[in-house]
Amino acid sequence: MRAYWVIFVIGCGSAVPADSDDPLPARCAGPLPAFATREAGTLTTRCGDLEVSARPLAGGIIQLRYGSVVERSWAVVEAPVDDPEATLGGDGDRAVACTAAMTVAIDTQCRVRATLADGTVIVDDVELAAGDRLRLVRAAQPDRVYGLGERTGGLDKRGRAWTFWNTDAYDPAHGGWAPDQDPLYQSIPFAVHVNAGVAHGLFVDQPRRMVFDYTDPGRDVIDAEARSLEQYLIAGPRMAEVVERYTRLTGRPALPPRWALGFHQSRWGYPDGGTLEAIAERFRRDGIPADALWLDIQHLRGFRTFTVDDAFSQASLDRVRALGFKVVAIADPGIKIDPGYDVYESGVAGGHFLRDASGVFSGTAWPGASAFPDFSRAATRVWWGGHVTGLRARGIDGIWLDVNEPTTFPEGGGGNTVPDELVVDGDGEPTTMAAFHNAYALEESRATFEAIAETGERPFVLSRAGYAGIQRYAAVWTGDTPSTWSGLAQTLPMLLGLGVSGVPIVGSDIGGYSGHASPELYARWMALGSISPFARAHVTDGVPGQEPWMFTDEVTELSRDLLVERYRLLPYLYSLADEAARTGAPILRPLIWEFSDDPAVAELGDQAMLGPSILVAPIVQPGTTTREVYLPAGRWFELHSGAIHEGPATITVSTTLAALPMFVREGAILPALEAGQLVLDVYPGAPSSFTLYDDTGRTTISLTAEADGASVSIARSRPSPIQVRVHRVDTALVGVDGATGHAYDADARIATATVEAANAAVRFHYDPAITELAPPITVAFEVEVPADTPGQVFIASSATGWTHEPLTRVSASLARGSLTVPRGEWFDYKVTRGSFDTVEKLADCSERANRYRFGAPSSKTITVATWRDRCN
């Protein structure tokens, strides 16, 4: 198909045109130059065969079109409205479109120059080639480039060329995608460019094969196998505003069901319903919170999509659901070519499959020879949706859309796809797979989402592939991430990039896809998963499962703790999902999203903000015992202990296998659920507010620091008890107005009070002076020992220089006591009977590794098996 190119090149390729010191046109409403026309709100210019137009849209966006072919957009949902304030005219020999946010000037050679109101040049075409493909060379590369969807590499995407072509990126040599692999499964041609802290967006709405090349520091290149390019220039000045505008164009996610934000367990290969039941029971028995179990392709009858093998009986699935689990099933697009299989037969009868010259196109997928639905056809989406509804009726709660690039398996491995030249319906405007490829999964997701939504339920759909707008219908996971440290390290920046690209509900296979994760790798991945918007452990076939208990007892325990903490914070996560549905803001966001003025965070991709208020610094390197954490300007509170750090600062935190460093920003309002009760943790600082969402509606909460305390106001539609906890009250609470049952915990340095009324103004009176940033804290120990243990029991810890501190023996088998330790830091300890000669040992008399605790109010009972002096 690419036999010859009809190309004409305009421009000499010089870096910057001669008039570069004249960024703003003097007059926007001057007479139109001869090469331009104006119709309604669109300015169109012509140079030879090429047409370039500019159309200012309401809300800080200018739509540019290169080429006159108008193709249907799969991404844009909102019918664009002209900017009523825009002026279209001339400025000497340039055609100009002016809006409050930016100006576009097009010269006689159809080169576009776009300038923000502050004078920053954001588009500066120096070379333009059109024909069977479009190639734009632009000067003035931005300082920073974020987004571009699902990508390997760091947060800032400069320095590489990125391809937009949905690809099954599995590389057998890596058991998943290779380090630095490109492209992956998703194609989202949307970038947030930042110049001197000012952000703007560039969205190129073209699902054909395309490359954004940022390798040359002086120029950006956009190269598309297309005859036209629809582009949207999106004003900021903040990243949040750019993404809000971008997601107004391409849509925002619906609020997912609450269970979708819980923990999910998957693997390829659970052989039968009984195994699923056992897994479900184990989660409940071990007290590890979880909400969903997943069915991969082994649950299908011979890989036939929309079937359930007899090994997974209805009764079995019902028992899993009775244990409080939702069930999510995979639905692959490759439909087995199999006369007698109803999905295939109805697909043929309805003309739903892609066709080639010989009839229904046949490609190889999991079932062998397979037919592929044409999701660009409305009737096909309805047909697919009917099968989705059928699964729903069988008790399948969510749908997992995989291999939807769409993948075909060529001889010899490696993902391929259906031929570019296959014709698709294009919703009544026929085109080819070359034009539809990147949007295939988007429309498959749409068909799936809409079918579930029609049943009146909130859909939960997970999709591997996608295009701009995928967030409307599906959550996204990072596909086959290998179970390696490099895979883990690349995951956080990838999730952050997806978030900036308008896709907020994202996650990775916890433990990695290829399997055999070491206990340490799994523990670290679980920590990252526990703060990922979508949290699912998954693994490939033929390797050990990656359930939290498949590693060591220590890993089981720390996984439980991490997930319990995720569930405690679910009201916060759910509120962030609501924010994403309202504004498109990511749940997990790069620090630069929140701290756009801080150059130190411009490239920081190994830390993130969970919503506006919690900074997370997961550990992604093996053998880590300490890690550096950068805290931007302002006051930060370690999440579990309230220890204070003043930013900007780079602090070194000690870590253990269980560590997930988390810091709360001053002004934070964090809703949490503890023992079924809603709690609001507040950290007074600059005045702040938060919109809490629960299924009864929205509650607006505001927090203000006062000279003699803090005030909290709560506005909601119905009354119910909320416990408000004010953090870092260092001296006794004087009193509370507007709430009941107030109390003060001097150790935790927290004041609490309970609010019942729908609308409440609560005033905490106390001296807000901080006496010491991180005062030592007393932690409680409860130690079970063998009943015949002689004498006293002691704790020796790194926190006290490994001296032996006595506990009180409250019974033959129980000793209790406390230790004063550094607040907000991990410390190691052992149980002894007063000397290391008597230190605890495991039951088999082997040395037990140091135990560890965290310097925060908490208590936990531990059990000593035996003592050194009893071992030989």
Ligand code: GLC
């Ligand atoms: C693909 C998916 C993976 C799944 C497998 C089998 O590789 O990315 O998650 O387990 O197919 O369906």
